Amino acid sequence: MLQMISWLDENFRSLQPKRATIMRALRHLRPADRKNLFSTDIPQMRTAEGRWFEAIVYEMILDLSLQTDLIHAVVARGADGPAKVRRAQIGQNGLFYSNIGDIKVRGNGQDLAEVDLVLVDHTGSLTFGEIVTSPADLKELEDEIHYKKQLFGYLYGQPIVPFLLISSVDISRTAVVRRLLKEPDNVLLTTPTCEELKTLIRQSDLKHSPVRRIRHDKLIPINDIPPRRPFDYKRLHDERLQSIIATVTSKNGARGLGMPDEIPPIVKKVIFGGLYPSAVRMLDARYPIQIRGETYDPDTIQKRFSKVVLAVNIPEYRPIIYLRTRNKKEYLKMVPSKTGGFRFESRRTPHMAGFFLWLESVQPSIGAELTRDLLDAFPAVSAPERMEVAEEVCLERGRV
Numbered sequence: 521m522l523q524m525i526s527w528l529d530e531n532f533r534s535l536q537p538k539r540a541t542i543m544r545a546l547r548h549l550r551p552a553d554r555k556n557l558f559s560t561d562i563p564q565m566r567t568a569e570g571r572w573f574e575a576i577v578y579e580m581i582l583d584l585s586l587q588t589d590l591i592h593a594v595v596a597r598g599a600d601g602p603a604k605v606r607r608a609q610i611g612q613n614g615l616f617y618s619n620i621g622d623i624k625v626r627g628n629g630q631d632l633a634e635v636d637l638v639l640v641d642h643t644g645s646l647t648f649g650e651i652v653t654s655p656a657d658l659k660e661l662e663d664e665i666h667y668k669k670q671l672f673g674y675l676y677g678q679p680i681v682p683f684l685l686i687s688s689v690d691i692s693r694t695a696v697v698r699r700l701l702k703e704p705d706n707v708l709l710t711t712p713t714c715e716e717l718k719t720l721i722r723q724s725d726l727k728h729s730p731v732r733r734i735r736h737d738k739l740i741p742i743n744d745i746p747p748r749r750p751f752d753y754k755r756l757h758d759e760r761l762q763s764i765i766a767t768v769t770s771k772n773g774a775r776g777l778g779m780p781d782e783i784p785p786i787v788k789k790v791i792f793g794g795l796y797p798s799a800v801r802m803l804d805a806r807y808p809i810q811i812r813g814e815t816y817d818p819d820t821i822q823k824r825f826s827k828v829v830l831a832v833n834i835p836e837y838r839p840i841i842y843l844r845t846r847n848k849k850e851y852l853k854m855v856p857s858k859t860g861g862f863r864f865e866s867r868r869t870p871h872m873a874g875f876f877l878w879l880e881s882v883q884p885s886i887g888a889e890l891t892r893d894l895l896d897a898f899p900a901v902s903a904p905e906r907m908e909v910a911e912e913v914c915l916e917r918g919r920v
Contacts, residue, residue: 524590524641545575548598595638608874627753629874649684675747774897793885802888808861
């Protein structure tokens with residue numbers, strides 16, 4: 521299983537990107553990305569550069585795959601993906617393409633993970649790759665990699681899931697990468713910098729329309745690697761949900777959270793359900809809701825929002841509140857604040873199709889007592905100062 525990544529580790533450096541390779545990579549970029557590749561707007565340029573570099577690495581791997589039987593297949597991506605893709609919807613489970621050819625793993629329609637590269641070795645085992653252009657991209661990389669290893673291991677019944685990290689800058693000395701490379705099934709591959717690669721093309725080259733698709737002996741569509749294990753993410757999600765509730769309401773309470781069990785560890789967010797009005801009142805009294813400095817009372821919450829949804833991220837058990845705006849198709853994501861309660865962090869819109877649809881399907885199902893038990897059990901909102909802040913808010917409103 522590890523022969524393929526060992527071979528890549530030994531031979532990747534021998535293939536220096538040539539002008540033909542990086543020109544071929546342009547076929548994967550949308551017109552806006554090609555236009556921004558030499559833009560003076562640095563953020564736009566970096567975004568286009570990142571997508572271009574992903575395409576260059578993909579083209580390099582395609583070239584290398586012809587030199588060894590250890591690489592059985594390369595999963596198509598970008599311009600080699602299908603012309604039409606299946607839109608996210610409730611009930612989808614497995615591997616899918618996005619509208620620009622990115623490889624996604626979906627669970628009940630929600631995007632659980634995205635990977636930049638998928639290879640199949642001579643034994644039929646899968647390896648996935650992540651492609652980075654900056655040390656700043658490493659902040660959350662370690663946790664993401666371990667989660668994706670668990671996810672692919674579950675889907676394909678692989679006890680070991682090899683991983684390739686490909687970078688255009690030397691990141692070998694960073695703490696995250698050093699830890700990852702201590703694991704025998706991970707490999708770091710490094711290319712010339714994006715600045716060096718850009719010297720091989722001219723801005724005028726971007727005006728030519730590149731060939732969109734190519735034929736390649738080792739290219740396969742994502743449909744050729746269906747999960748080997750039945751995958752019902754909603755069922756696994758509901759099992760984890762019931763497990764959390766049973767633990768929190770047991771004698772041991774919060775102390776039992778995170779204990780090993782037989783449920784596969786691939787559910788990273790549990791959506792408990794919508795809150796009944798009594799639960800909203802309890803939530804607001806004990807865990808004040810603040811949006812841009814304004815503290816909302818229950819009447820304001822009911823007036824401005826049609827739904828209040830409780831969820832929790834795993835494994836850190838960080839609670840989240842989603843507020844459904846009445847006059848817009850959006851949810852406000854509320855996260856624990858340092859002073860107690862919840863603060864506004866970001867929005868969730870139909871752009872996050874699968875997850876948005878899942879939130880839309882949620883109905884009120886949780887009362888005040890269970891909501892209190894759950895929130896009291898989660899460490900992010902159970903700090904001592906939280907109750908003091910909540911009591912002060914209640915006093916200000918004349919409720920105590």
